[in-house]
Structures are given as C-alpha cells and as structure tokens.
Amino acid sequence: MFEWLSSVRPHTARPSDEFLLEQYASLRRQIPLMYALMFINVVFLGIATFRDVPWGMSFGIPAALSAVIIVRALLWFRRRSIVATPRDVQLYLRGTIVTAALLSMVFGGWGSLLFSEAEHIRSVSISLYVFVGAISCCFCLQALPMAGYLVLLFGVMPVTIRLLVSSDWSLFSVGANFLIVALLILRTLSTSHSGFKQVLQSRATMLAEQERARAAEQKAQVLAYRDPLTGLANRRALTERLDTFVRRDPPAQIYLFMLDLDMFKGVNDAHGHGAGDRLLQAVASRLKTIVEGVGHAYRLGGDEFAVTLELAMGQHAAAVATADRLVQEIAAPFRIDGFLHHISASIGISRFPADASGREALMQHADIAMYNAKSLGRSRHSSFEPSMGAELAERAVLEREIRADFRTGAFHPHYQPIVNLSSGCIAGFEMLARWARADGVTIGPNQFIPIIEECGLIGELMLSLLEQVCIDAASWPNELTIAVNVSPIQFRDPWLSEKILAVLTRQGFSSRRISLEITENALISDPVAAQRIIESLKNQGMSLALDDFGTGYSSIQHLRMLPFDKLKVDRSFVRNVDTDDAAYRMVTAMIRLADSLQLSVVAEGVESRSVCDTLQRLGCQEVQGYLFGEPMSAADVSGILRDSPQGIRQREAAPWR
Ligand code: C2E
Ligand code: CA
Ligand code: CA
Numbered sequence: 001m002f003e004w005l006s007s008v009r010p011h012t013a014r015p016s017d018e019f020l021l022e023q024y025a026s027l028r029r030q031i032p033l034m035y036a037l038m039f040i041n042v043v044f045l046g047i048a049t050f051r052d053v054p055w056g057m058s059f060g061i062p063a064a065l066s067a068v069i070i071v072r073a074l075l076w077f078r079r080r081s082i083v084a085t086p087r088d089v090q091l092y093l094r095g096t097i098v099t100a101a102l103l104s105m106v107f108g109g110w111g112s113l114l115f116s117e118a119e120h121i122r123s124v125s126i127s128l129y130v131f132v133g134a135i136s137c138c139f140c141l142q143a144l145p146m147a148g149y150l151v152l153l154f155g156v157m158p159v160t161i162r163l164l165v166s167s168d169w170s171l172f173s174v175g176a177n178f179l180i181v182a183l184l185i186l187r188t189l190s191t192s193h194s195g196f197k198q199v200l201q202s203r204a205t206m207l208a209e210q211e212r213a214r215a216a217e218q219k220a221q222v223l224a225y226r227d228p229l230t231g232l233a234n235r236r237a238l239t240e241r242l243d244t245f246v247r248r249d250p251p252a253q254i255y256l257f258m259l260d261l262d263m264f265k266g267v268n269d270a271h272g273h274g275a276g277d278r279l280l281q282a283v284a285s286r287l288k289t290i291v292e293g294v295g296h297a298y299r300l301g302g303d304e305f306a307v308t309l310e311l312a313m314g315q316h317a318a319a320v321a322t323a324d325r326l327v328q329e330i331a332a333p334f335r336i337d338g339f340l341h342h343i344s345a346s347i348g349i350s351r352f353p354a355d356a357s358g359r360e361a362l363m364q365h366a367d368i369a370m371y372n373a374k375s376l377g378r379s380r381h382s383s384f385e386p387s388m389g390a391e392l393a394e395r396a397v398l399e400r401e402i403r404a405d406f407r408t409g410a411f412h413p414h415y416q417p418i419v420n421l422s423s424g425c426i427a428g429f430e431m432l433a434r435w436a437r438a439d440g441v442t443i444g445p446n447q448f449i450p451i452i453e454e455c456g457l458i459g460e461l462m463l464s465l466l467e468q469v470c471i472d473a474a475s476w477p478n479e480l481t482i483a484v485n486v487s488p489i490q491f492r493d494p495w496l497s498e499k500i501l502a503v504l505t506r507q508g509f510s511s512r513r514i515s516l517e518i519t520e521n522a523l524i525s526d527p528v529a530a531q532r533i534i535e536s537l538k539n540q541g542m543s544l545a546l547d548d549f550g551t552g553y554s555s556i557q558h559l560r561m562l563p564f565d566k567l568k569v570d571r572s573f574v575r576n577v578d579t580d581d582a583a584y585r586m587v588t589a590m591i592r593l594a595d596s597l598q599l600s601v602v603a604e605g606v607e608s609r610s611v612c613d614t615l616q617r618l619g620c621q622e623v624q625g626y627l628f629g630e631p632m633s634a635a636d637v638s639g640i641l642r643d644s645p646q647g648i649r650q651r652e653a654a655p656w657r
Pocket of ligand 1: 416445465486517571624625631
C-alpha cells in the first residue's frame, strides 16, 4: 500500500525536507478543524436520518465514524507539541492519505446507503450533508492534494453517481451540480497546491539569496582586513587595532614594530614576481610563528610588515628580545624554488604612550626608527628617539630627488687615474658615479649609492654608466683599463654577467678593458651565487679586483677560491702607511699575501709623495689617489691623454692638477 502511495504522490521528485515540513505545518493547523467539521456533519446526518433508517445506520455507523474521527483528531492534536523530523512527517502524511481514503469510503458509502433508504425529499438533504462534509474536508486538505482527491472520489462520488442515475430530473440536476463543483474543487486543489509549492520555492530561493549575500558580506569583511597574499592582517586592521589600543583607559603599553625587508627588490627583479611573492609568504609565516601568542603580525604592502605587542610596563626587555629574534630569523636564508635567498629586516620600534600620544605619531615614529635602522647598516632594530626625525626627513627628500633625476642623465661617470708605479704611466681609470644636481649641491656616491641600492635601482644605474664608459673610453688608448664598481646587491641578479656583456657587445667595447671592483660583502651573503657570476664574468675576459680590502669580513678563503686579479688596499690603511707603524705592518702583510696568491696590488687614497714612496718600497704595483688626480670628467681625461700621451709620472708632473 505504501509503495503504491509513493508511486502516486503528486510530485514526481522527492519532496525536499523543507517542503515536507511546510506541508505538515499547514496540515497540523487544518486537520483538527476538518475533523471537527466532519464530526458535526456525521452527528447531524445521524440525527437527521434517525427513525427513517435502521438504527444501525443512523446510530451505529455515525458512532463508529465519530470514534475514529475523535481518535484521529486527538492524534493530530498531540502532534502539535511534537517536533517531527522529515521522516516522521513522511509517515504522518502517508497515514493521513490512507485514513482519508478509508474514512471517506465509509462516509461516502454510508451516505449512499442513507440515500437509498430515505424518501425522495430526504435524499436531497442527505446528499447535501455528504457533499458539504466531503468538500469541507477537501478544503482542509489543500496542503495534501492526494488526500483531497481520494475524499472527492470516495466521499463525494457515491452519492453523486446515485443522483445522476436516478430517474428524477431534480435529483439528476443536483447530481450534475455536484459533479461540476467536484471538478472545480479538483482543479482548485491542484492549482492551490502548485501555488503552495511556488511560494515555498521562492521563499527557499530568497533564503538562499539572503544566505549568499550574508556570506559575501562576511567575505568582503575578511578581505577588507586581510592581506590576500600572505593572509596576515593588513594596514587597515593595524590602524583600527591601534585606535582601540590608544583609546583604552587606563592606557596599555603597546610596542609597534615597523619592519622593512632589505634587498627584497633585488630578489623580485632577479627571480621574478612569483618568487618574490613566495618569499613574502615565507617571511609572513616566520613572522607569525615568532609573534604568535605575544602579539600580532601585519603586512602593510610591498615588503613592509608590522608587529604589535601589548606588554605591561617594565617589559621592555621582552620587546627587545622579540625584535632580536625577528632580525635573526629573517636573516636566515629562505629556500624558494631551489634558490637560497638571503634577505634581512630593518625594524623600527616605537612605544605608546612613551614615544607617541596617538596612533599616527606612533606609526610615524616607528617608521623613522626603521629608516634609522636601515641607515645604520640594515638587518637590525632601532628604537625611536626624538632626534631621529630630522635626519630621516632629509633622507626621504634625497630619495625623492634621486628618483626624479634617475633617468634624466643626471648620474654620469667620472674617472680617476690609476697609475703603474714601475712605469709611472696611467694604467687605467676607476669610474666613479657623480650626480649633477640642478641646485649645484654636491652629494657624493657614499650618500646616494646606498639609497639607489635600497630603491633597487643599482643594477640599472651600473649598466647605464657602463654604456657611457664604453662611449667615453672608445677614443682612449686600448691598453687603458676602466675599473667599474659592482654593488654587492647586484650579485643577487643571476643574469648580471649576461647583462654586462650585452652592454659591451652593443657598444663594441672589449671586455678585456673592463676591470670589475667587488667588495668582500658581495661574497658573504651568497658565496655560491657570487662565485658562479664571477667565473662567468672572468670567462668573458673581464678582470676582477677585490675592493676595500681589509675593511670587510675578509676571508683568505675568498681570495683563494675566486679568480681575482687585483687586490685594492683600502685607503684607511694607505693614508698613514708612512708614519703609522701598525698601518705599515698591515699594508706589508697585505702586499705579501697578494704576492703569494699572485695578485697585483692597487693602493687607494695616495695623497702624498711620502706614502707613494713607501708603497713603492713595499712592492705595490699600482696606486690611485689625489696625488695623481681626483676623479674627473671624460672630457678632462681626453684632455690629459691628448696633452700627455705617454701618461704621467708623478703629481708634480700632472699638468691638470
Ligand atoms: P671606492 O670604490 O673605494 O672609490 C674610491 C673613493 O675614494 C672615491 O670616492 C674616490 O673619490 C675616493 N678617493 C680617491 N682618491 C682619494 C684620495 O687620495 N683621498 C681620499 N680621501 N679619497 C680618495 P667617491 O667617488 O666618493 O666614491 C665613494 C664610494 O662610492 C666608492 O668607493 C664606491 O664604493 C662607491 N661608488 C662610487 N661610484 C660607484 C658606482 O658607480 N657603483 C657603485 N656600486 N659604487 C660606486
Ligand atoms: Ca672601487
Ligand atoms: Ca675602494
């Protein structure tokens, strides 16, 4: 029976749980009312036919029907207080359909019996009772049309058929009316049910739409406060958190760290944005691990990060320890796509309320302290002090001016002669960058080169200066070499040697005339990469000089490992080699070391005859310094070479000084 019912269910697809529950809710309201109507109807019909028909028919059947009706009504009444599951509901509905069929069979059959027993006039009122009773039930069963159809079939049809087949015209017309009304009810049942379904459907769609909108809003909220690349909180989250912090009463102590990655741009340029992104993600995850539990980490954009720590007064040491750890952890190499990247972080620290009274000042002061950390040599932290402000404002102005002048030709090469001591002739020149500023103020490379490095523009500057060197030196004697300084940062570019060669090839300039000056710092951060680039440069025919020897973290190992041709003794040792015993011993040792490694030695910063004589006695091959000439323009170099084609012997003989 249940299978049959399932197969004749009005909806072909399995009704949704929500639909079932709605059907049930509607029936729970209507069915007790339906049973009440039926009960009244049965009682009245019993009373109306009392005495006219056998006792069993006017009392027995209605009594039995009423008992069933009462039981069913009580059952539905009880269900009002039960929370039904969709499965329960399915069972209830099937039960209702079966009961509707059985009760209407009994009711319709009883009506039909009464009809045949009663006299003509009574049979019309009996059929009306039956008809009205069954129709009222159909209305109450609108939410369950199958039950309604069965009530029409079994409850209404028996009397209607009797009316239609009777030979009396008036009874036939009543039957015909019943039939028409029954058909109308049938149609109403089916349309009201599909309306019911539609309402539910649109309500479900609306709810789903609302849910989607709510989820989208939540997502937008998350996005507004998260950095999509690293998943860290963003600048907006930081400003809002700081705002809540600074408004607290009594005020809490907050440490704000502004963190800027050093040399990140080099990685990005050399290895592409994909590698850069992965590096930023790796940095973010180290940051998160370190500050977890003690504070929060943020990415403010680019390679800028921030950390907030909420610490009780007197916990300064804990803040410093965290900053130390951050510096250390970020200086440890990152392995991305098989490459080891060495970067570092400069951290500025500012405290609320000690260093700033509000959020903006707190952020600004942490920024200032961060620039201070960078200017002190990077990979360190620095706590804000009021005196820092002016210095850093100056640096910011300088950076803006450098960027504005960068591709305008304002950066150009000057050349300082390097003299061979045994021949007394110019062996070549060192190219040194100069900045021609519109305001005429001289700003030397010691100031602008670190900023250009920081801006990630040093590679571009070197190549454009090299291009100019090729043009300038094209007309100078072929045996003159030009020394070009290579910044340690450029060794992060795996294509460095190819880029240099491309310039030389384009200009038709022999690579044998180029000597590259490298400081020891270039060899420290990533010796393997540096070695590869250096070997490739050597293979192109360029010579290599180790610059500023003695000032960096020298390692004899570097000298032995790498194919250097020259060693440049730093001017801090050369300056007083003639008067200071310690300097003398140092320079002697350096020259001996170079000798044993078969490298030639260039002494820089030679300003006096006496220094020059001492160096000559020690066996130094080449010298460079104001004694022989300051860095000068290409036109001045051409002038000297024209006037004194044999080169110069000594400062006194140098007509351009
Ligand atoms: P450096 O490579 O050690 O260059 C030598 C510096 O010593 C130059 O300073 C030069 O003018 C100066 N100098 C030369 N002779 C004497 C002397 O007799 N006495 C004294 N006191 N100084 C002398 P400059 O031109 O200011 O350059 C400073 C540094 O800037 C350079 O040091 C080099 O590290 C860097 N630099 C300059 N141009 C470039 C460049 O094109 N690329 C890169 N990466 N660095 C550059
Ligand atoms: Ca140099
Ligand atoms: Ca030098």
